[in-house]
Amino acid sequence: GENVEQHPSTLSVQEGDSAVIKCTYSDSASNYFPWYKQELGKRPQLIIDIRSNVGEKKDQRIAVTLNKTAKHFSLHITETQPEDSAVYFCAASQGGSYIPTFGRGTSLIVHP
């Protein structure tokens, strides 16, 4: 089955800095890679996703990159703000009816 590793487990940055969270996956058949954000005490919510037919996707201050050859993908957050503080989860799946496998999460702390 799929195995997703996520690093780092904790990331502390100053407001305005950039943050990068990295994930690797094991199943070369995986082709859908979502990222979820979970604020303290709240439910996880999708913030961005990427499919294997593209290498990069951006949405305002967040971007995701995918390297299919190396089987890794990353979340980039620029100009971080305190409200970006949350736990971020990456996931990988074969899409469609396949169940996604989640990474263990990264706790991002943005200091004002």
Place this chain on the structure above:
Amino acid sequence: DGGITQSPKYLFRKEGQNVTLSCEQNLNHDAMYWYRQDPGQGLRLIYYSQIVNDFQKGDIAEGYSVSREKKESFPLTVTSAQKNPTAFYLCASSRDSGRDETQYFGPGTRLLVL
């Protein structure tokens, strides 16, 4: 994130007791899931269901049971066989199609053992 609800918000279990967590969605989603969240463990899949009257075990199904008698409902029972049930339980649903695999999560139920 509207349309999927969980109850109760907090649940207390006594030794040897079975408890049931409710999950309801009005998104007309085919697939529903139960995850357990422990600190530093991420989201671990307990059970999932892709159609009514059918469900599959996830990675940590032991000590849990589910039913899927209606499309909109997917209750989870934590049985007395689950020796370490204290955790945050998240229910999710998805359209289960190639066009939209987004999982929509409920607000969660925190289970505590007395």
